[in-house]
Amino acid sequence: MNATPIRVMGVDPGLTRCGLSIADGAAGRRVTPVAVGVARTPADLPLAERLLRLSNAAEEWLDRYQPDVVALERVFERGNVSTVIHTAHGVGVIMLAAARRGLDIHEYTPSEVKKAVTGNGRADKAQMTAMVTRVLGLAEPPQPADAADALALAVCHCWRAPQLARERAAADLAARAGAGR
Incomplete structure (x- = not known):
């Protein structure tokens, strides 16, 4: 049970297209959506300009919604090295914006998010969107898929945060016990 409310980006x-979301986690598995959207950058712009636009969007969301933590999809090789490299640049921009604010950053693989939200680590986009819509009590599915995926990441972290906190507390306790020897 999550006794402490948490706001997750x-x-x-x-x-x-970079999906962005804000959700509040509360006691139990209750998650309330706050905001969802997509930051877009034109492919014909120079990389530096695209990263600047993405950075500005991330900074605006972080300032406006004041999340406690950022949950993002872990970059992995998808067969197209250029796509992976561009995505990694975007991840760096998001991480830097969060780090400037002293926020914890948690990365989840797509299969971890799918497993947490649907119970199936191989769920397809339609299943994920349907579950996000249902879990959050949305009237309509979030569009585009990047927005739904961003919400899924926030839900995943809200549900995993209590366990992560227990693990951190246990590690701290073990470290203090070891230091006292």
Whole structure:
């Protein structure tokens, strides 16, 4: 049970479309959506300009919504090295913006998010969107898929935060016990 409310910024990183979301986690598995959107950058702009636009969007969301933590999709090789590199640049921009604010950053693989939200680590986009819509009690599915994925990341972290806190407390206790020897 999550006794402490938490505000999570979920990020589905991408350079052309970066899904952004804010969700509040509360006791139990209750998650309330606050905001969802997509930051877009035109592919015909120079990389530096695209990263600047993404950075500005991330900074605006962080300042406006004041999340406690950022949850983002871990970059992995998808077969197109250029896409991976561009996505990694975007992740760096998001991480830097969060780090400037002293926020914890948690990365989740797509299969971890799918497993947390649907119970199936191989769920497809339609299943994920349907579950995000249902879990958050939304009237309509979030569009585009990047927005739904950003919400899924926020939900995943809200549900995992209590366990992560227990693990951190146990590690701290063990470290203090070891230091007292």
